[in-house]
Amino acid sequence: MPALQLQPYSGSARKLVLGIEVGTTYSGVAYTILDPGVVPLIHGVTRCASTPCSAGDSKIPSILYYNPDGSVACAGAEAALPGMDLEAEDNELVFVEWFKLHLRPERLDAGEIKRRDLPSLPRGKTVVDVFADFLAYLFRCAKRYICETHANGDSLWSSLEDRIEFVLSHPNGWEGAQRGEMRQAAFMAGLVPQTSAGQARVHFITEGEASLHFCIQNGLANKTMQDGQCVMLVDAGRKTVDISSYELISVSPLTIQATSADCIRQGSTHISARVEAHLKEILQDSAFGDNKYIKSMLDYFNKAKKAVFKDEEKPTYIKFGSMGCNDAKVNIxxxxxxxxxxxxxxxxxxxxxxxxxxxxxxxxNATRPPTTVFLIGSFAASPWLYASLKRRLEDLGLTLFRPNSHTNKAVANGAVCFFLEHFVSTRVMKITYGVKIVVHYNPADPEHLQRAANTYTKHSGRVVVRDAFSPILKKGTRLRETMEVSQPYHREALDSRTLDNAVADILTYHGPGADPRWTDLTPELFTPLCTVAADTSRVARVARQGPQGVYYEQQFNVVLLCGLTELQAQISWTEDGVERRGPAKVVYDDYLNVSRRECRGYGAHMHIYGSK
Structure with a gap:
């Protein structure tokens, strides 16, 4: 079966699409120029300024040097040039690497290197600042490459730069907060203006799905291209390994459903970390245990031994010094x-x-287990990993396939392909989304009775109990790209004007079930995802008589649009028998800490309630 062909571009105007992968150790940029009626071609950016990318394979080192004043001295390929370490020492430049890991969700710290153990960021710089600086560098690389490699490149770029579509990839385990920070970095980097139109030109995709798009578009998944078949993708990179499962709903038209995804930090650099820790341990009492010798050993291991290890019986020798370096006690x-x-x-x-x-x-956990596993990424080139994983998966009834072509550029290319084709059209929710509410107190309900101390009286005279949970989108739900879910809520206030705006926190539930009733039973399993703020001034409110006099009641729906890779929100209400819609702002509260600040103008958080 041949590779799946991209369809001619159906738009009416020429457009540029940039796919950007900011990796932990290496990054990549791919692009396509869309001409109406023409089948697009996907290209990789293989030159950064005047410097070729790593091995000509479109991979750009994810490193930067900062000047003492906080400005960027150099980045990427230029920062990896020979002699840069000496120049950095002479000019007191600050070296930055692995900055991407500072952006990951806190929950991924468990059992791994903690955020506090990561290489520190420059003084006065946040991870979003550094991310923005590196995005700006990648953008400059893309601009220069396109201008230099296409006929009339400068005029081509000038005609397209105001309508570039950006597709940014991120690890499978990242969520809305991380996408919000990446979007902020895109604004700061000058990729798009900080407007609604600019925001609409920034898209996101998980690295697992981007790799799947690459595999499908390049014909790498042909052996499993049958209706109902499942495939698993193991994207083994230098720092992380993304593991994703997908079900092929139909071949024609091609419809793929994402079923599960995990991200673990066990890429090839963790092998080097274990080597370094072992060397320090065994050489601590040796004359060759100082940092310069260990660094030399580690460099040789990374360059000459790690990529070729095959689990042979014979020992491995690490060169590091002269013929006069001997210490029999530690096998030197x-x-x-x-x-x-x-x-x-x-x-x-x-x-x-x-x-x-x-x-x-x-x-x-799979309802329809996969039969084939694709191993891609830079770590996939390891003969030991491939052979060992193949043996282990055969015992599980799985066939391992490693593409022959370079797949370390899969993510950036796949990100562009995602924008063009959207092969992944449905997703299965891994967690439950919802809001915290109050419910009418029912003393006959044992769960209510045990929370009798946690009740209060509303303006209407109703007694309500706190800490109830209202799921909006439940774990296990299958979402199509155009699907939306909603739940009705109502609230009341003595002053009608306080109902002109609404703010509510969307929570995620990470527990085993899909429909939790109360947040106070296992509060550690509920995590704030984002804040939804909406203008509700157009939503009708009804005046009613209560114990304290007149109060006002308002009813509306919170609508989540979750079928794409990002969460979007709206509110809806009925007016003269017709449904009306209004936009709701989704703001994430993590490093940026902007959620409460941006939503302050929307008023206090909603005390919404329903029935249980």
Whole structure:
């Protein structure tokens, strides 16, 4: 079966699409120029300024140097040039790497390197600042590359720069807060203006789905291209491993459903981290245990041994010094450190075990388990990982396939393909979304009775109990791209003007069930996702008589549009028998800490209530 062909562009005006992957250690940019009626071609940016990208494979080092005044000295390929470390030392430049990990959700810290253990950011810089600086660098690379490689490139860019569509990828485990920060970084980097129209030109996709788009578009998933088949994607990168499962609903038209996704931090750099920790331990009493020797050993291991290890019985030798470097107690002879097969396995095995554990988890939870696994990413080139994973998956009844072509550019290319084709049309929700509400107190209900101390009286005279939970979008729900869900709510106030605006927190429930009733039973499983703020001045309110006099009641729906890769919200209400809609602003509260600030003008949080 040949690779799936992209369809001719059906738009009426020429457009540029940039797919950007900001990776932990390497990044990539891909693009396509859309001409009406023409089948688009996807290209990779393989040159950054005058410097080729890593090995010519479109990968750009995710590193920066900052000047003492906080400005960017250089970034990416330029920051990796020989001699930059000496220039940095002479000019007191600050080196930054792994900055992307500062952006990840706090819940991913569990059992892994904590945020406090990451390389620090420059003084006075937030992770969004650094992300924006690096996005600006990648954008400049793309601009220069397109201008230099296309006929009349400068005029081409000038004609397209105000309508560029950006598709930013992120790890599977990231959520709305991280996308909000990436969007803010895109504004700060000058990719788009900070307007509604500018915001609409920034799109997001998980790295797993981007890789799937790449595989499908390049014909890599042909062996499983049958209705009802499932496929699993293991995107093994340098820092993280994304594991995603997808069900092929139909081949014609092509409809893919995302069923599960996990992100673990067990990429190839974690092997190097285990090597470094082991070297420091065994060499602590040796004359060769200082940092310069260990750094030399680690550099040699990364460049010459890590990528070729095949689990052979013979030992591995690490070159680091001269012929006069000897220490028999730690297996150093003639400037070489000998590592046993057991040593090497101790570095590699933990990554394999975590990958297999996540695969087993997805198999256990799958209604239709996959039969084929695709291994892609830079770590996929490891012969040990491929052979070991293949053996382990065969025991699980799975066939492992590793594409022959370069797939370390899969994410950026797949991000562009996602914009063009949208192969993934449905998703299965992994968590429950909802809001905290109050409900009418019913003393005959045992759950209400045990919360008798947590009640109060509304303006209407109704007694309500706090800490109830109202699911809007339940775990396990299958969402199409155009699907929306809503729940009705109402509220009351003595002053009608306080009903002109509404603010509510959307919570996510990470527990085992899909329909929790109360937030106070397991509060640790409820996490604030975002704040929805809406102008409700047009929503009717009804005057009623209560114990304290006249009060006003208002009814409306909170609508979530969740079928795409981002959460969007609206409110709806009925006016003269006709449904009306109004926009709602979705604001995430994490590093930016803007949720309460931006929503302050919308008034106090809603005390919405319903029935249980």
């Amino acid at each position: 002879r003639r400037g070489q450190l000998m590592l046993t097969r057991e040593n090497m396995l101790s570095y590699f095995q933990p990554s394999l075990e975590e990958i297999v554990a996540k695969i087993k988890k997805q198999l256990q």
